[in-house]
Amino acid sequence: MDMYDRGRERRGRVPYEISWWQLTTILICSHLSLVVSYTPEITGWRPPVRDAWLAVLLAWIPGFLSSLAAWWVAKRFEGQNLFQITRRVYGRFLGTLANIGLIAYFLYWATLITREFSVFTASVVFLRTPEFLFAILFLLIGFVAASLQIEFIGRGAELSAPFVIGGLLLLILGSLPEVDLGMLQPFLAEGWLGVFRQAATPIVVFAEAGLVALLTMPYLNNLQDGPKALQVGFAINVFFAAATAAILVGMFGVELMALASFPAASAARLVRLGTVLERVEWILVVLWLGSMCVKLGLLLLGARLGLSSLFPGIHPAWLLSFVVTAVFIWQLFILPTLAHVLEIFVFRLRLRAWPHLAAELTPLLLAAVAFLRRAGADRS
Amino acid sequence: MKTFLHQLLRPFLRRRRKEEANSGEPSRKSGDRDAEKHRRREPADDPVRTHPEKVRFSRRVERDLQLIQDAFGHSADLVVRRFRTARGEEAAVVFINGLVSTPSISRYIIEPVMTGERPGETVAAEANPLAVLRDALTGLTYGQCLLLRDGRDPVACDVRDWEKRSVPTAELEPSEQGSNESFLEDLATNTVLIRRRLRTENLQIEKYILGRESRTEIRVAYLRHIARDELVDEVRRRLQRIDIDAPLSLSFLQELITDTPWSPIPNAVLTARPDRTAGMLLEGHVAILMDGTPMAMLVPGTFVSMLQAADDYASNFYAASFTRGIRWLATLIALLASPVYVSIISYHSELLPTRLLFTIAAGRDGVPFPPLVEAFLMELAFELLREAGLRVPRQIGQAVSIVGVLIIGDAAVRAGLISPFMIVVVGLSAISSFAIPSPALADTVRLLRFPMILLGGILGLFAVTMGVLVILAIMISARSFGVPFFTPFAPMVGRELEDAMVRSPAWRQLYRPWQVVQLGRLRQQPSGQKPQPQSSREDPDGS
Numbered sequence: 014m015d016m017y018d019r020g021r022e023r024r025g026r027v028p029y030e031i032s033w034w035q036l037t038t039i040l041i042c043s044h045l046s047l048v049v050s051y052t053p054e055i056t057g058w059r060p061p062v063r064d065a066w067l068a069v070l071l072a073w074i075p076g077f078l079s080s081l082a083a084w085w086v087a088k089r090f091e092g093q094n095l096f097q098i099t100r101r102v103y104g105r106f107l108g109t110l111a112n113i114g115l116i117a118y119f120l121y122w123a124t125l126i127t128r129e130f131s132v133f134t135a136s137v138v139f140l141r142t143p144e145f146l147f148a149i150l151f152l153l154i155g156f157v158a159a160s161l162q163i164e165f166i167g168r169g170a171e172l173s174a175p176f177v178i179g180g181l182l183l184l185i186l187g188s189l190p191e192v193d194l195g196m197l198q199p200f201l202a203e204g205w206l207g208v209f210r211q212a213a214t215p216i217v218v219f220a221e222a223g224l225v226a227l228l229t230m231p232y233l234n235n236l237q238d239g240p241k242a243l244q245v246g247f248a249i250n251v252f253f254a255a256a257t258a259a260i261l262v263g264m265f266g267v268e269l270m271a272l273a274s275f276p277a278a279s280a281a282r283l284v285r286l287g288t289v290l291e292r293v294e295w296i297l298v299v300l301w302l303g304s305m306c307v308k309l310g311l312l313l314l315g316a317r318l319g320l321s322s323l324f325p326g327i328h329p330a331w332l333l334s335f336v337v338t339a340v341f342i343w344q345l346f347i348l349p350t351l352a353h354v355l356e357i358f359v360f361r362l363r364l365r366a367w368p369h370l371a372a373e374l375t376p377l378l379l380a381a382v383a384f385l386r387r388a389g390a391d392r393s
Numbered sequence: 394m395k396t397f398l399h400q401l402l403r404p405f406l407r408r409r410r411k412e413e414a415n416s417g418e419p420s421r422k423s424g425d426r427d428a429e430k431h432r433r434r435e436p437a438d439d440p441v442r443t444h445p446e447k448v449r450f451s452r453r454v455e456r457d458l459q460l461i462q463d464a465f466g467h468s469a470d471l472v473v474r475r476f477r478t479a480r481g482e483e484a485a486v487v488f489i490n491g492l493v494s495t496p497s498i499s500r501y502i503i504e505p506v507m508t509g510e511r512p513g514e515t516v517a518a519e520a521n522p523l524a525v526l527r528d529a530l531t532g533l534t535y536g537q538c539l540l541l542r543d544g545r546d547p548v549a550c551d552v553r554d555w556e557k558r559s560v561p562t563a564e565l566e567p568s569e570q571g572s573n574e575s576f577l578e579d580l581a582t583n584t585v586l587i588r589r590r591l592r593t594e595n596l597q598i599e600k601y602i603l604g605r606e607s608r609t610e611i612r613v614a615y616l617r618h619i620a621r622d623e624l625v626d627e628v629r630r631r632l633q634r635i636d637i638d639a640p641l642s643l644s645f646l647q648e649l650i651t652d653t654p655w656s657p658i659p660n661a662v663l664t665a666r667p668d669r670t671a672g673m674l675l676e677g678h679v680a681i682l683m684d685g686t687p688m689a690m691l692v693p694g695t696f697v698s699m700l701q702a703a704d705d706y707a708s709n710f711y712a713a714s715f716t717r718g719i720r721w722l723a724t725l726i727a728l729l730a731s732p733v734y735v736s737i738i739s740y741h742s743e744l745l746p747t748r749l750l751f752t753i754a755a756g757r758d759g760v761p762f763p764p765l766v767e768a769f770l771m772e773l774a775f776e777l778l779r780e781a782g783l784r785v786p787r788q789i790g791q792a793v794s795i796v797g798v799l800i801i802g803d804a805a806v807r808a809g810l811i812s813p814f815m816i817v818v819v820g821l822s823a824i825s826s827f828a829i830p831s832p833a834l835a836d837t838v839r840l841l842r843f844p845m846i847l848l849g850g851i852l853g854l855f856a857v858t859m860g861v862l863v864i865l866a867i868m869i870s871a872r873s874f875g876v877p878f879f880t881p882f883a884p885m886v887g888r889e890l891e892d893a894m895v896r897s898p899a900w901r902q903l904y905r906p907w908q909v910v911q912l913g914r915l916r917q918q919p920s921g922q923k924p925q926p927q928s929s930r931e932d933p934d935g936s
Contacts (some may be wrong), residue, residue, distance in 0.1 A: 034885055138855060150859055154866070161870050168869040168883035295741055299858045306862060 033238035035167030036229055038174035039311065040080075040246030042304035043225050045177045045253055047218060049301045050133040052276045053358045054258045057214025060271035062207040063197050066259035071208065072215030073251045077243065079223025083376035084239035087230035089383060094231050095315070096322035102383045109323070116319035118372040120336065123312035124343040125357065127151055130305050131344070132354045137278045138298055148344055151309055156337045158310025159317055160330060163232045166310050173303030180300030181253045183293055184277060185260050187284030192263035214358055215254065220373040222247070227376045228315050274355060313337060439463075446527035454483040454541045461487055461539070464530055471533075478506050484542045492536035494554035502540055502550055522546040531608055560586065561687070565665050566830065571707030575665045580610055580684040586667035587614055587689075591674060595619075601632050603646075607639035610684040611646075614670075619910055620677045627874055628679050628692060643683050643690045644833070650692075652872045657840060658864075659833040660873035661694040669703040677910040679874075693873035695880055697893045699831035700724065705896050714895035721894060723828035727838045728864075730822040731768045732849035732857045734815070738764040740853035756812040765850025767811055771819040772842060774801070779823075880906075900924065 031039075047053060054069050055061050062068065090098040099115065100108030131147035139147075158166050201208070226243065233239055261276045264283075273279050281294035313336055320332040348354045382388070440448050441463045450457045458473060465471045470490045478484050486502060488495075520540075523529050529539055529547060536553025560582065563575035576583045584598055595618050601611040611632065615625055631650040640646045647661050648654070662678075664670060670680050670689045681690040691698075700720050705713040738757075742750055760767060778797035782790035798820075805811040822842065829835040841864065848856035871878035881889035888904050891897040900922040903915060 032884060134855065139852075142852075154859065154862055157863075157866055161866075165866070165870050168877070168879065169866070171883045171885050172865060172869065172879075292744060295744055295854055299854055302855075302858050303862060303865075 029162050029164040029232055030234040031163055031167035031229065031232045032234055033242040035171055036226075036233055036239075036242040037246040037249075038170035039167065039229055039307060040222055040225060040242070041174040041249055042170045042177060042307040043311065044218070044222065044246075044250040045174075045181065046130075046301060046304040046308050048250075048254050048257055049177060049180060049277050049297060050130065050275065050305075051355075051358055052257060052261065053218045054211075054215045054254050055261055055270055055273075055276050056355065056358045058211045058359070060267045061258075061262060062203040062211045063199075063262055063267055064201060064203070064208050065211050065262055066255040067201075068208050068211035069215050069251060069255040069258055072212040073219045073247055075216055076219030076222045077247050079220055079374065079376045080226040080243045080247070081240065082380035083223055083226035083230050084236070084243065086227065086376060086380050086383060087233070087239065088236050089388075090231075091236060092231070094318055094322075095227050096319050098231070099379065100322075102379055102386065102388045112319055112322055115372065115375070116316055116323070119312055119316035119319060120339060120343070122372075123155075123309060123316060123336070123340045124347060126305075126309055126312060127155075127340055128344040128348050129354055129357070130309070132348070132351055133275065134298070136351055137275055138295065145345065148341060151306065152313075152337050152341055154306040155309035155313045156333060158306060159313035159333055159336075163229065163314065166307055166314065167232075169303065169310070170307045173307050176300040177304040178249070178253065180297045181257060183300075184281055184284065184297060185253075185256050187286065187293060188260045188264050188280050191280075191283060192260055193266075194263060196263045196266045197259060217373065219247075219250070222250075223376045224373055225311065227379070228311065228318075274351065313340070316340075441526065445530055446525055448526040449524055450526065450529075450547055452544055452546060454485050454543050457541050457547060458485055458487065460526055461529060461533075464526060465533075474503070476503060476507055478542060479508060482543045484540065486538055486540055487533065488538040488552070489533050489536070492534075492555050493538055493552045497552040497554070498538050498550075502538060502552070506540070506542075520548050520550045522548050531602060534608055535610065563666050565832065566669070566703060568666075568702075568704045568707055571703055572666075572668050574667055576667060576670075576682075576687045576689060578685050578687050580612055580682060583667070583682050583687075583689070584612060584614070587670055587674070587680070590667060590671035591616070596674070599629070603632065603635050604637060604639040607641075609640055611640075612682045614674060614680040614682065616674050616677070619675065619905065620679055621910065624677070624679060624693070624874055628681070632681075640683065643681070643686050643688050646681070646683060647690055652874065653867075656867055656871055658696075658837050658868060658871065658878075659694065659699070659831070660871055660878055662691040662698050662831065663688050663833055664691065664703075665689075666703050672703070672706065673698070675916075676905050693876040695873065695876065695878055696834075696868060697881065699834045700829070702830040710896050710898045717894060717896055720828055720830065723825035724834075724838060727822050727825040727829065727835070728842055728845065729857065729861075730818050730825070731772060731842060732845040732860075733854065734818045735764045735768045735846055736849035736853040736857055739850060753812075753814050756814050759809040760812050761810070763850070764815070765846065767815050768819070768846050768850070769843070771811060771815055772822075772846065775819055775823050776839070 054065055054072070086098060086102075090101060093101070096112045096115070099111045102108065103111050127148050128144075130151055131144045134147045135142055135144045158169060222243075226239075230236070230239055233242070257277060261280055262270060264280055265273065265276070270276060278294045278297065281297045282292045284293045286293065313333065316336045317329060317333045320336065321327075321329055324332065348357070441460055445464060448460060450460070454475075462471065462473070468489075471487065472490050473485055473487050475483070475485045484506060486498060488498065523532070523539075523546060529549065532549040533539060536551070536555060537549040538552045540548045540550060559577075561575045561577055562573045565575075567573060574586060576586065588596060593616070595616050597615055597617045599613040601613065603609050603611050613625075613628055613632070617625075628650075635646075635649050637649070640649065643663060647659070647663075651660055653660060662673065664673075665688050667689075670691065673691045674680055678691045678693065681692065683690075700717065702716075702720075705717060708716075737744055738753065745753070757764075762770065774797070778794060781797075782793045785793060802811075802816050806813050806816060826835050826839050829838060845857060845860050848860045852859075865879075869877070869879045869883045877884055880886055881893050886906075889906055892902060900917075903917060905916055
């Protein structure tokens with residue numbers, strides 16, 4: 014019974030709806046889940062500069078512009094999902110090709126995330142458990158989330174975002190007594206060039222928001238709220254990413270940071286809460302799990318929606334099963350060791366994976382082509 | 394196939410017949426002989442038995458009496474009293490013994506008709522002419538008396554009077570400072586208890602008869618200007634599609650109208666308190682009451698509403714907010730205390746401060762079971778004690794609990810079977826489960842605790858968190874009559890958070906829940922309800 018689920022009753026439009034706050038929390042979950050696990054603003058360039066926090070403050074701008082482009086596109090093609098928009102903008106043939114590319118990218122991204130998160134879990138907390146076990150568990154939860162559609166992912170993000178924020182707050186506040194401000198000084202010791210180098214990886218990570226926004230924005234119940242959701246989401250992400258970077262550099266110093274695989278988890282091991290808890294890395298992991306599932310669910314949903322646009326006759330559940338199976342098999346063959354996973358966040362190597370960056374620029378490209386071709390504009 | 398089966402079962406059937414003959418039990422051969430005779434006499438498609446709603450009365454006493462007696466199969470408690478009216482016409486009254494007031498029948502039905510005081514009519518307060526047999530049968534089972542006269546439609550007079558309890562105190566959901574009235578098994582009284590709290594013409598009460606055999610009366614109550622039309626229509630639709638022999642209880646009925654048939658989490662609120670029912674009706678919910686059940690079912694039900702108690706609105710809002718917070722905490726402890734303890738002891742002992750760890754280790758010294766088995770045994774023992782305490786008389790139940798908790802627990806610790814810490818953890822989670830106001834939710838939490846302990850024992854905190862995620866997934870994807878079950882948290886409704894985990898002051902409760910209300914979301918005037926007593930310094934006279 015869908016009495017109050019007005020989203021499903023919108024004829025000729027995308028089914029389901031999310032609120033602006035749900036969109037905000039999806040953005041938060043998809044970014045902060047990475048900050049808690051791999052802290053790319055620190056690990057992107059080793060050793061990091063003392064002003065890594067400043068690099069974060071610069072890195073969000075391209076991602077925000079890309080997200081705004083996603084909002085503009087969603088507004089121009091109101092009521093259509095990403096894959097329908099692509100076909101309208103590029104035309105039937107090129108649009109289908111672009112959609113195939115996007116599906117491949119979502120599959121690749123979901124595979125990457127599954128692998129990254131299962132390696133993280135196996136390296137930080139369950140040292141003797143095979144990684145594929147975590148991949149299965151994560152994909153099962155992701156399957157459930159994706160099968161229950163964007164509405165469920167939105168609600169899940171609403172609940173998970175406060176937890177991941179709480180986990181980071183716990184880490185930041187608990188680490189404060191250990192922070193040596195001298196480690197952060199002198200200001201701009203490596204110059205602006207060092208800061209820009211350090212910003213390279215966060216730029217790519219923040220740019221992921223553009224694609225997340227492109228996927229979720231068409232479901233916004235009031236498109237006028239799009240910019241508000243982006244502003245709040247980016248503000249929270251930037252604050253926590255910058256604060257975490259500053260705390261970690263202030264706590265360990267840049268030399269030690271060059272060696273840490275999971276800086277946030279390393280810091281959490283040192284945090285003590287009075288005489289009650291000796292270390293909080295477990296709490297951090299527990300609070301992180303929900304946001305991780307939101308991100309994975311969203312990527313699986315993206316791949317499934319793309320396949321549905323290509324094969325409308327096949328039941329979505331079958332397509333989703335195919336997506337999850339493909340991701341599981343694929344992740345068995347990529348990034349065999351922790352070192353390989355960590356290299357993903359090194360900017361030089363990340364650039365080599367050009368499809369990743371190209372896909373992240375999709376909203377800007379889509380907006381530019383739509384503008385030039387006047388696609389979706391009111392011709393009357 | 395049928396022949397083959399018959400051949401196969403023949404020896405068994407023959408032996409059974411022989412056994413019945415030898416035992417001499419009054420089975421179908423003697424005891425039920427009359428009933429059997431009637432059954433055989435009636436063809437399977439007799440409309441009196443199969444479609445009484447299609448059988449019309451003939452306005453002839455003998456014939457109509459025969460219809461009713463045939464329908465009841467000459468039941469022993471069906472009483473027929475024949476007499477003649479003052480005009481000499483044939484007449485009869487029919488009723489079921491025990492459901493009616495016989496002095497009232499004599500005084501207000503038979504006497505006026507016989508004596509010619511009011512030859513055409515009775516003086517019963519509620520008397521309705523009937524046209525079809527179904528109405529008569531239902532009326533009789535609800536304590537009405539049928540008056541049959543030649544040449545007239547039968548009349549159903551309300552003279553119901555059966556043994557019932559007086560309004561009881563709310564033992565299941567007691568209140569410290571508020572009313573302690575509770576529903577009882579009588580539907581009419583329950584309706585009155587609601588109406589006494591909502592004396593408005595907008596309170597609508599609809600009547601349904603459910604159950605092919607039980608003919609159970611169901612009443613649906615709502616405030617017509619507050620509850621959404623779609624919600625009321627949906628309740629009607631779901632009730633009308635029910636076609637079973639007997640809805641035995643409200644929980645049974647709930648399973649027939651729920652949105653999530655396989656979910657372990659209840660999604661309707663069951664309450665025995667009329668004040669809580671009235672409060673939820675004012676928020677746009679719909680109440681379903683059932684004859685013979687001292688509870689009301691309120692739909693849609695949300696998780697938040699299951700953690701609210703009537704006392705919240707009968708005490709100071711600071712105290713109410715505090716106790717509401719305690720209830721949330723209790724729910725978490727009831728679900729997670731044992732699984733988290735098992736996880737930490739089994740896998741994450743590094744999380745604990747060293748002194749605490751040594752204390753726990755010393756307590757576990759010599760315990761032969763791993764923490765997982767220990768927790769399972771203790772939780773099972775607790776459930777056993779609880780069940781035993783419920784099944785025996787109350788005085789003995791208390792003794793069973795005391796014996797179980799004090800003596801068996803102490804003996805188990807002394808014998809080195811269980812560690813003292815485990816007793817503390819299980820005791821804490823048991824007490825916490827009693828702090829959950831909704832018995833249905835408390836049962837679910839107790840049930841879910843077992844798989845969570847198992848997860849904690851297998852994969853530690855990671856698996857416990859995954860389990861919590863699964864439970865959250867069930868809750869946030871569930872709906873109750875179209876309303877998201879986990880609202881106002883997911884989807885988040887900012888204004889309604891004020892009355893979710895805390896209880897806001899009465900003057901701040903401006904809005905009704907938006908999902909269930911159709912018009913007039915405002916409960917009160919948006920401004921001016923906050924008390925603003927005149928300050929002594931601001932004298933209106935200016936003196």
